[in-house]
Amino acid sequence: xxxxxxxxxxxxxxxxxxxxxxxxxxxxxxxxxxxxxxxxxxxxxxxxxxxxxxxxxxxxxxxxxxxxxxxxxxxxxxxxxxxxxxxxxxxxxxxxxxxxxxxxxxxxxxxxxxxxxxxxxxxxxxxxxxxxxxxxxxxxxxxxxxxxxxxxxxxxxxxxxxxxxxxxxxxxxxxxxxxxxxxxxxxxxxxxxxxxxxxxxxxx
Amino acid sequence: xxxxxxxxxxxxxxxxxxxxxxxxxxxxxxxxxxxxxxxxxxxxxxxxxxxxxxxxxxxxxxxxxxxxxxxxxxxxxxxxxxxxx
Numbered sequence: 001x002x003x004x005x006x007x008x009x010x011x012x013x014x015x016x017x018x019x020x021x022x023x024x025x026x027x028x029x030x031x032x033x034x035x036x037x038x039x040x041x042x043x044x045x046x047x048x049x050x051x052x053x054x055x056x057x058x059x060x061x062x063x064x065x066x067x068x069x070x071x072x073x074x075x076x077x078x079x080x081x082x083x084x085x086x087x088x089x090x091x092x093x094x095x096x097x098x099x100x101x102x103x104x105x106x107x108x109x110x111x112x113x114x115x116x117x118x119x120x121x122x123x124x125x126x127x128x129x130x131x132x133x134x135x136x137x138x139x140x141x142x143x144x145x146x147x148x149x150x151x152x153x154x155x156x157x158x159x160x161x162x163x164x165x166x167x168x169x170x171x172x173x174x175x176x177x178x179x180x181x182x183x184x185x186x187x188x189x190x191x192x193x194x195x196x197x198x199x200x201x202x203x204x
Numbered sequence: 205x206x207x208x209x210x211x212x213x214x215x216x217x218x219x220x221x222x223x224x225x226x227x228x229x230x231x232x233x234x235x236x237x238x239x240x241x242x243x244x245x246x247x248x249x250x251x252x253x254x255x256x257x258x259x260x261x262x263x264x265x266x267x268x269x270x271x272x273x274x275x276x277x278x279x280x281x282x283x284x285x286x287x288x289x
Contacts, residue, residue: 038223049224049242051223052221052222052223052224053220053221053246109253109256109257110253111250111253112246112249112250112253113220113221113246113247113249113250116246
């Protein structure tokens with residue numbers, strides 16, 4: 001049905017470890033996500049002044065995307081890369097922070113900087129701004145990692161020439177529980193883009 | 205006035221998550237937006253909330269912030285003249 005596409009590279013962030021193509025690029029013993037992601041950001045020489053203004057979900061997605069994309073020699077002005085992300089918890093972590101700021105009518109001071117992150121797809125915006133990604137993007141909520149949906153959607157975008165590459169994945173975060181897995185689908189490569197490989201790398 | 209300026213610097217660094225900027229790095233007359241500290245439109249809204257929450261000053265028109273948030277010195281002068289708490 002589709003021409004064959006390929007998984008060029010993949011990145012995961014879980015269990016206090018950042019991995020690229022299965023190899024650890026950063027790991028520490030921080031038990032709090034905020035400390036871990038901050039240390040990883042600095043150790044990985046991630047240069048983006050807005051990083052510390054992001055909510056936790058966006059920091060997670062952004063760092064995973066940055067580790068994956070910064071070696072791709074992307075165009076500094078515009079890149080034809082679509083983004084399809086997914087998770088289960090949506091933006092619940094930030095939603096709770098916003099709710100806490102508005103639950104007391106006597107102390108009602110909602111933070112604009114928190115409120116802007118009460119949608120999960122905002123993390124795609126952060127990635128797109130940094131890497132000048134101009135193409136279709138979507139964020140889906142599933143009960144669990146849905147490789148088949150990501151596979152079908154990415155293949156559809158590529159086969160209809162909507163985009164040249166697709167950044168796909170799962171970015172789940174709630175409190176100190178987090179799990180990110182991003183992979184880049186391209187038209188040239190060696191690792192076949194199929195459900196088996198998507199799941200295999202997710203479980204790496 | 206000096207203690208208010210110091211308080212503003214500390215609040216701005218903490219509440220706007222200016223991780224790479226130390227309080228001591230901010231001068232009273234530094235431009236806060238644009239090429240200065242690099243604050244953005246969301247930061248401006250945060251400062252409006254901060255004025256309300258900490259000093260009882262309600263800005264009904266966000267455009268007023270452009271002049272008030274020019275620098276720490278300008279902010280401190282405005283707050284000292286308009287604060288209700």
